[in-house]
Amino acid sequence: MNNRIVYIICALVIFAGCKNNYFTKDDYQSVLKIDTHAHIDTDKSLFEDQAIKDNFRLLTINVDHSDSVAVIKQHAIALNSIKKYPGTVYYAATFYFDTACFGTENWSIKVISHLENNIAGGAVSVKIWKNIGMTERDKSGRFIMIDDPAIEPVINFIISRNIAITGHLGEPRNCWLPLNEMTVSGDSSYFAEHPQYHMFLHPEYPSYEDQISARDNLLAKHPDLIFVGCHLGSLEWNVDELARRLDKYPNMAVDMAARICHLEYQSARDRNKVRDFCIKYQDRLLYGTDLSDEGAGTNQELSDNIHQTWIDDWKYFTSDEIMTSKSFRGEFQGLKLPKEVVRKICSENAIKWYRLSVK
Numbered sequence: 001m002n003n004r005i006v007y008i009i010c011a012l013v014i015f016a017g018c019k020n021n022y023f024t025k026d027d028y029q030s031v032l033k034i035d036t037h038a039h040i041d042t043d044k045s046l047f048e049d050q051a052i053k054d055n056f057r058l059l060t061i062n063v064d065h066s067d068s069v070a071v072i073k074q075h076a077i078a079l080n081s082i083k084k085y086p087g088t089v090y091y092a093a094t095f096y097f098d099t100a101c102f103g104t105e106n107w108s109i110k111v112i113s114h115l116e117n118n119i120a121g122g123a124v125s126v127k128i129w130k131n132i133g134m135t136e137r138d139k140s141g142r143f144i145m146i147d148d149p150a151i152e153p154v155i156n157f158i159i160s161r162n163i164a165i166t167g168h169l170g171e172p173r174n175c176w177l178p179l180n181e182m183t184v185s186g187d188s189s190y191f192a193e194h195p196q197y198h199m200f201l202h203p204e205y206p207s208y209e210d211q212i213s214a215r216d217n218l219l220a221k222h223p224d225l226i227f228v229g230c231h232l233g234s235l236e237w238n239v240d241e242l243a244r245r246l247d248k249y250p251n252m253a254v255d256m257a258a259r260i261c262h263l264e265y266q267s268a269r270d271r272n273k274v275r276d277f278c279i280k281y282q283d284r285l286l287y288g289t290d291l292s293d294e295g296a297g298t299n300q301e302l303s304d305n306i307h308q309t310w311i312d313d314w315k316y317f318t319s320d321e322i323m324t325s326k327s328f329r330g331e332f333q334g335l336k337l338p339k340e341v342v343r344k345i346c347s348e349n350a351i352k353w354y355r356l357s358v359k
Helices: 003-020 046-052 068-084 104-121 149-160 186-193 208-221 241-250 260-280 301-318 339-352
Strands: 033-040 054-059 090-091 127-128 164-167 227-229 252-255 322-325 328-333
Touching: 003 227, 003 322, 033 046, 033 186, 033 339, 046 054, 054 068, 054 127, 054 252, 054 339, 104 149, 149 227, 149 339, 208 227, 208 241, 241 252, 241 301, 260 301, 260 328, 260 339, 301 339
Parallel strands: 033 054, 054 090, 090 127, 127 164, 164 227, 227 252
Antiparallel strands: 322 328
16 A cells, blocks of 8 residues: 555545534434523423424523512423423522511521422522512612622522522623613613613612622632523623633533623634633533523414524534624624534533433
């Protein structure tokens, strides 16, 4: 065998090896994927059925919108879903933040009792929402932040049960900017529709820095707390800032729910930085969408939207194609992450951080 033939064979082997290190669009169906941030708010089962078709598992997250009745309803729906789809659907509990007796022992006893029942019923995490830090106030009118000592008994209880807090604390930094200065249209449209949460209009409320500082204080005080920061930990605007927190708090991970567009926005400016970040922190990133089924719209519209969102995100992580987004102007290139990184982001990290038993 002459040297030319040997060279050609070696080149083909190397090429095949490189090609096999990456997923393609054809691999989408065969790869296990977990959407770690979904909201199933109806018993219609459309979300669950679409997940099965796309080889997805779901973590449905209950949220305290300052409505105790809604919390009870979400819990009932979650229990029905995990019973109907065991091994496919999991849920994160929440609790109604009643400020009437906040600061007393009775408050924490009541919350802990509620969470105890939820965990016994199958909850794999506890969701804490942005109402802590942005709407809830104590009797003196002071905003209640997540590092408030009165919340400590609840935090300690969650730690004792060895489950994660799924924390949506604060908002994207765009929240403190005028609508026309926000970087992505998803934020500008949301805050236009929800002015009560548009902090640019409410300078008397805690600042973005206040929100992040309170969350960081919580993690510093409780290094053994397993914490999954929703929405890229409200540090969606800068992967360097997020990396700094992941370096400082080894028990912190983040989901990507409703913030992948922010990664894409940064990719348009410096693709290599975003790609390097995803590879370096491949064990700390969990895929999620924040998609919901509230029983509105047609069945086909919902199924199509869920499926297309999942497909678009798969394309961003697995290909190097030039893409566009409805969230901002301009083009960006897919990250084309190695298979092992995609597997971790899409499922393995969720199984690890939430201790899921996946079928």
